[in-house]
Amino acid sequence: MFKLPYELFLGLRYTRARRRNGFISFISLSSMVGIALGVTALITVLSIMNGFQEELRDRILGMTAHMTINEQSDRLEDWQSLYNQVINQPHIEGAAPNIMEQGMLTIGNKVKGVAVRGILPEFEDQVSDIRKQMMFGSLDSLIPKKYRIVLGSELALSLGVSLGDKVTLIAPQGSVSPVGVVPRIKRFTVSGIFEAGMHEYDSGLAIINIEDAKKVFKYGDSVGALQLKLDDLFRVGEVKAELGNVVDKVLYMRDWRQQHSNFFKAIEMEKRMMFIVLTLIVMVAAFNIVSTMVMVVTDKQSDIAVLRTIGATPMSIQLVFIIQGLVIGV
Structure with missing residues (x-):
């Protein structure tokens, strides 16, 4: 025994x-x-913090791409050619052009500073989940030269607008006149409202068609950048190296960690302190x-x-x- x-x-x-x-x-x-109790608290709090970080990351990347590519002038010429070069590369699931600028929306005596994003609705599904987050209206309503606009839910509420209302977009890229530089002003019709679940986007983002954005912000035939979505968001370094060997011109590449570095660093610091x-x-x-x-x-x-x-x-x-x-x- x-x-x-x-x-x-x-x-x-x-x-x-x-x-x-x-x-x-x-x-x-x-x-x-x-x-x-100490070990239970340690495991529980770190698990909650990890889940919180993943949830926020998913919400942020649901509205933005994993990588953006542009030229050093912050413009991108002939994006279609670059699109054809990168879309079939390993680990790249989708790509879409966009324009990102600052402006002001006004209606009556209400004024709101906003980030204005110009998109191609038929390409946007490849890099973001905006279509899934639409509360009212549709991204497909953003037709070139119709001058329609999609607003975040909190932004629409603060301006007091709903579908069909007209708002005025004021762009800082003005026109020179005898009295000085006059801001460019264009009337847009609200055709959609989205809710991303993040205050930054819901209260300060307006989306228009990229062709309308080119005219309002004086981009000519250029776009702001080409956005990329990867099959694994943690392989951005590998994809950057591969694209550097494929594309035939000097490009500036930024990934999601650089675009939101302060935010994710703050979360990491909070996790370390809790640990x-x-x-x-x-x-x-x-x-x-x-x-x-x-x-x-x-x-x-x-x-x-x-x-x-x-x-x-x-x-x-x-x-x-x-x-x-x-x-x-x-």
């Missing part, structure tokens, strides 16, 4: 046995509870275990003397209390 080593037997026995000193029993129980605080809690509980074991050894002096008398080695006796400490800690 299998027999437990006496060190293991005694270590487990001492863990369950009643002690002469009730205070030691209380400290031992407190140490076990402290370790359990440090919770680790300190676990360490305090671990110190309680050490103090408990010191008191247990003192309490068991007579038992240790008996064990030494019957031939137990100092190493075996140490192992008994190490096993007891491990049981309390685990």
Whole structure:
């Protein structure tokens, strides 16, 4: 019949046995509870933080691409040629042109600063989930020369507009006149409202057709950038290197980590600080275990003397209390 080593037997026995000193029993129980609560809090909080980070990342990347490519002038000539070069490259799932500019929307006496994004609706599905986030209207309503606009839900609410209302877009790229530079002004009809679930987009993003954006912001035949969506968002470095060997001109590439670096760095810093605080809690509980074991050894002096008398080695006796400490800690 299998027999437990006496060190293991005694270590487990001492863990369950009643002690002469009730205070030691209380400290031992407190140490076990402290370790359990500390580790539980550490695992729970870090799991929540990781889930929070992933959810925010999915929401952000649902509205933006994994990578953007443009020239050093912040414009991109002949985007169709570049599109044909990159679309069949490994790890690239989709690409779409866009224009990103700043402007102001006005209606009556209400004025709101916005980020204006010019898109091609038929390409946008390749790089973002805007179509899935539409509350009212449709992206397909953004037809060239119709001058229609899609607004974030909070932006539409703050302006007090709904489908069919007209708003005025003021672009900083003005026209020179005898009295100075006059801002470009164009009337747009609200044809859609989206809700991304992020205040940054819902309260400050307006979407128009890319051809209308070219005229309002004086882009001519250029676009602002070509957006890319990857099959794995963590392979941006590899894709950058591959594209550098494929394209035939100098391009400026930015990935999602660079575009939202401050935001993700803040989350990482918060995770580190939470880890440090919770680790300190676990360490305090671990110190309680050490103090408990010191008191247990003192309490068991007579038992240790008996064990030494019957031939137990100092190493075996140490192992008994190490096993007891491990049981309390685990």
